Amino acid sequence: MNKIELQKQYDEYKALGLKLDMSRGKPAPEQVATVERILTAITKNEDCFSETGGDCRNYGGLDGINEMKRLLGEMLGVTSDYIIVGGNSSLNLMYDTVARSMLHPVEDGCKPWSKYEQISFLCPVPGYDRHFAICEFFGINMINIPLNDDGPDMDMIESLVASDETIKGMWCVPKYANPWGCTYSAETVRRIASLKPAAKDFRIFWDNAYVLHDLTDTPDELPEIFAEAAKYGNEDMFFEFASTSKITYPGAGISCIASSPRNIKRILDALKIQTIGHDKLNQLRHARVFKCYDDIVEQMKVHMNIIRPKFEIIYRAFEKGFAGVDGVTWTTPNGGYFFTLCLPEGTAKRTVELCKEAGLVITPAGAMFPYGKDPKDSQLRIAPSFPSQEELAKAADLLTVCARLAILEKAE
Amino acid sequence: MNKIELQKQYDEYKALGLKLDMSRGKPAPEQVATVERILTAITKNEDCFSETGGDCRNYGGLDGINEMKRLLGEMLGVTSDYIIVGGNSSLNLMYDTVARSMLHPVEDGCKPWSKYEQISFLCPVPGYDRHFAICEFFGINMINIPLNDDGPDMDMIESLVASDETIKGMWCVPKYANPWGCTYSAETVRRIASLKPAAKDFRIFWDNAYVLHDLTDTPDELPEIFAEAAKYGNEDMFFEFASTSKITYPGAGISCIASSPRNIKRILDALKIQTIGHDKLNQLRHARVFKCYDDIVEQMKVHMNIIRPKFEIIYRAFEKGFAGVDGVTWTTPNGGYFFTLCLPEGTAKRTVELCKEAGLVITPAGAMFPYGKDPKDSQLRIAPSFPSQEELAKAADLLTVCARLAILEKAE
Numbered sequence: 001m002n003k004i005e006l007q008k009q010y011d012e013y014k015a016l017g018l019k020l021d022m023s024r025g026k027p028a029p030e031q032v033a034t035v036e037r038i039l040t041a042i043t044k045n046e047d048c049f050s051e052t053g054g055d056c057r058n059y060g061g062l063d064g065i066n067e068m069k070r071l072l073g074e075m076l077g078v079t080s081d082y083i084i085v086g087g088n089s090s091l092n093l094m095y096d097t098v099a100r101s102m103l104h105p106v107e108d109g110c111k112p113w114s115k116y117e118q119i120s121f122l123c124p125v126p127g128y129d130r131h132f133a134i135c136e137f138f139g140i141n142m143i144n145i146p147l148n149d150d151g152p153d154m155d156m157i158e159s160l161v162a163s164d165e166t167i168k169g170m171w172c173v174p175k176y177a178n179p180w181g182c183t184y185s186a187e188t189v190r191r192i193a194s195l196k197p198a199a200k201d202f203r204i205f206w207d208n209a210y211v212l213h214d215l216t217d218t219p220d221e222l223p224e225i226f227a228e229a230a231k232y233g234n235e236d237m238f239f240e241f242a243s244t245s246k247i248t249y250p251g252a253g254i255s256c257i258a259s260s261p262r263n264i265k266r267i268l269d270a271l272k273i274q275t276i277g278h279d280k281l282n283q284l285r286h287a288r289v290f291k292c293y294d295d296i297v298e299q300m301k302v303h304m305n306i307i308r309p310k311f312e313i314i315y316r317a318f319e320k321g322f323a324g325v326d327g328v329t330w331t332t333p334n335g336g337y338f339f340t341l342c343l344p345e346g347t348a349k350r351t352v353e354l355c356k357e358a359g360l361v362i363t364p365a366g367a368m369f370p371y372g373k374d375p376k377d378s379q380l381r382i383a384p385s386f387p388s389q390e391e392l393a394k395a396a397d398l399l400t401v402c403a404r405l406a407i408l409e410k411a412e
Numbered sequence: 413m414n415k416i417e418l419q420k421q422y423d424e425y426k427a428l429g430l431k432l433d434m435s436r437g438k439p440a441p442e443q444v445a446t447v448e449r450i451l452t453a454i455t456k457n458e459d460c461f462s463e464t465g466g467d468c469r470n471y472g473g474l475d476g477i478n479e480m481k482r483l484l485g486e487m488l489g490v491t492s493d494y495i496i497v498g499g500n501s502s503l504n505l506m507y508d509t510v511a512r513s514m515l516h517p518v519e520d521g522c523k524p525w526s527k528y529e530q531i532s533f534l535c536p537v538p539g540y541d542r543h544f545a546i547c548e549f550f551g552i553n554m555i556n557i558p559l560n561d562d563g564p565d566m567d568m569i570e571s572l573v574a575s576d577e578t579i580k581g582m583w584c585v586p587k588y589a590n591p592w593g594c595t596y597s598a599e600t601v602r603r604i605a606s607l608k609p610a611a612k613d614f615r616i617f618w619d620n621a622y623v624l625h626d627l628t629d630t631p632d633e634l635p636e637i638f639a640e641a642a643k644y645g646n647e648d649m650f651f652e653f654a655s656t657s658k659i660t661y662p663g664a665g666i667s668c669i670a671s672s673p674r675n676i677k678r679i680l681d682a683l684k685i686q687t688i689g690h691d692k693l694n695q696l697r698h699a700r701v702f703k704c705y706d707d708i709v710e711q712m713k714v715h716m717n718i719i720r721p722k723f724e725i726i727y728r729a730f731e732k733g734f735a736g737v738d739g740v741t742w743t744t745p746n747g748g749y750f751f752t753l754c755l756p757e758g759t760a761k762r763t764v765e766l767c768k769e770a771g772l773v774i775t776p777a778g779a780m781f782p783y784g785k786d787p788k789d790s791q792l793r794i795a796p797s798f799p800s801q802e803e804l805a806k807a808a809d810l811l812t813v814c815a816r817l818a819i820l821e822k823a824e
Contacts, residue, residue, distance in 0.1 A: 026471050039456065042451055058438060058439065059438050060663070061663070089688045099515070130685075137682070251470050251688070251689065251693065252468070252691045252692065252694065276503055276657075276663065279664045279691065281663065282664065282694070
């Protein structure tokens with residue numbers, strides 16, 4: 001198709017006055033409607049007691065109720081003593097963990113991170129914009145690490161952490177990585193678990209956001225990180241995060257941090273200063289509806305059946321729209337909420353711009369990179385979950401038109 | 413009564429093997445049972461939408477839903493643009509506010525508090541142990557300010573903040589101050605509102621924990637702080653905190669921070685990095701049950717009728733037990749969760765020790781002072797809310813025995 005024909009297609013889309021939003025990994029209305037039973041899990045005063053008899057309406061219970069610690073532990077493959085139950089936001093737990101580390105030593109004999117002239121985090125890219133925003137907020141320097149289909153570039157990581165004492169952290173989304181969609185291989189996990197960092201207070205933020213969020217019947221498998229780390233005496237090196245945001249309610253779910261019992265104790269010592277404890281009544285609602293791991297697995301199939309067709313609609317539109325277009329590829333993950341569209345260098349920003357002018361909002365180009373800078377300006381994050389199937393078909397088609405137009409413009 | 417008789421009474425108590433706890437300002441089981449209707453406020457998917465149509469189950473809405481902002485605003489006497497709705501813990505909002513100020517400037521042109529060699533907070537004493545714990549955790553020096561029946565010593569405060577640029581904050585519980593029980597007078601509030609601190613980033617943490625928590629039909633009145641502050645161009649100097657912890661559920665209520673719209677904007681800029689937003693579904697539950705200010709006032713009468721008799725039981729026991737004992741007084745506040753028992757110098761710690769040995773836990777002596785040090789070792793915080801009336805009668809009687817024994821020991 002030549003540029004005149006393409007421009008005509010684009011103008012036709014523009015004339016429709018569309019208002020489409022494919023920018024965030026937000027569960028769809030039909031997904032949040034699948035757990036209505038949470039709303040009626042506790043309706044009477046006598047229902048408000050945890051299995052140990054604690055009154056979930058009142059104060060107490062800094063680390064969460066037993067049944068929720070157990071359930072979250074089963075989700076992550078660890079025992080309850082590795083778990084602190086949080087509020088409705090695992091992002092908040094990650095932010096708090098970084099904030100705490102800035103002002104209080106992460107490890108005996110170390111100084112708070114804010115006492116350094118400059119510290120750095122390793123950031124596999126493309127990655128999650130909110131991780132990078134936390135680093136930027138605290139003035140933490142970010143170092144790009146290329147992400148491959150089996151995980152981040154381990155040669156680079158091993159060499160950097162071994163030589164630089166000011167590298168204090170690394171962000172990882174080890175399963176269905178946002179937005180690439182890959183899962184770290186067993187070998188990658190082993191190499192991460194056995195890292196020998198120069199900094200005693202080097203910590204890996206293991207954001208297991210999509211631990212059970214499969215999209216196919218042949219899901220990826222990720223080794224449990226604390227079992228791996230224990231083999232190398234590295235259990236204290238990991239803070240793992242997860243939540244039910246994309247299992248139950250994005251805005252009213254339950255989050256957790258998992259770490260070695262030694263780290264858990266250290267976190268609780270700070271947490272008792274910070275809060276009276278998180279909402280145990282909502283923990284109890286969740287624990288009453290999801291009594292065991294299998295109950296959650298069942299629920300994840302319900303989500304899969306809603307989300308998978310949405311990914312497939314976009315794949316089909318891309319296959320058709322990008323047929324015969326050189327230099328365009330995309331990932332097709334087995335789970336998670338995103339995949340990545342790779343365009344020829346220097347065309348991603350212009351594509352987003354064209355989309356916006358025609359009424360389609362997608363994640364800004366560059367958002368998946370530290371400081372918002374995609375060095376090649378070539379990647380786009382695709383988030384199929386929220387719009388309806390009809391909207392997605394239109395959005396995906398319009399996106400291909402915009403990308404092809406941007407590619408032709410660039411070639412001129 | 414001589415010491416032998418008193419010792420006999422004490423030993424008889426000890427023999428009973430009591431297990432009484434009067435240590436915390438925790439609402440009683442019969443109080444948390446009074447809002448069962450919150451549990452059924454939302455039971456269906458179609459109930460989950462705020463008045464603007466927002467889906468409270470999903471992401472979005474960093475500052476809270478409109479109806480909850482309005483309600484909390486009415487509680488505090490400010491408009492919604494002064495409010496950010498928090499999670500279940502106002503303590504967490506206070507901690508976060510201090511933590512944020514340590515690493516990010518509170519005011520344009522200022523540096524973060526952690527960049528100073530040392531900063532200080534003014535602490536009216538006796539005060540709230542958890543406020544002091546936050547300061548201690550962040551290494552903030554605490555300066556004791558005597559608290560009188562009309563509020564803290566304003567001459568001292570005015571002089572200190574005017575001359576010392578490293579004084580960055582002050583804790584206030586302006587109504588029914590924990591644990592003294594007094595309410596700041598209109599003149600005290602005016603003088604606080606018109607302070608002229610040397611530090612541009614001096615901030616007052618106005619913890620209005622007991623804003624509607626009256627215990628009598630002639631409650632204290634506290635001027636609304638932002639209206640007062642506006643008269644002196646000092647609106648940005650205040651962070652106000654409140655919650656429904658002692659209106660609905662201590663562990664599953666709704667908190668808020670109130671501040672000038674300028675400060676609110678600054679806080680939201682940080683909050684969007686920190687969290688996806690607080691639990692809106694629980695906000696909606698609260699807003700459905702409490703549709704307006706009057707609904708909350710009604711609920712507070714229910715609490716008053718449960719708590720007031722408990723205070724009175726202890727007053728009666730003290731009047732009887734301390735009759736004819738020199739140097740013993742206690743406050744009798746019109747609201748709140750605490751009052752203070754003042755003993756002769758050097759007897760408070762020993763009283764707590766004797767209580768503990770006989771099975772009664774009360775707040776540790778000194779806990780209401782920075783660094784846990786009551787300079788005169790003479791004050792005890794009395795927290796009547798949680799135990800039953802029967803338990804309280806026993807506890808109060810035992811406490812008088814212990815105190816009188818400690819006084820006699822000291823006199824020997």
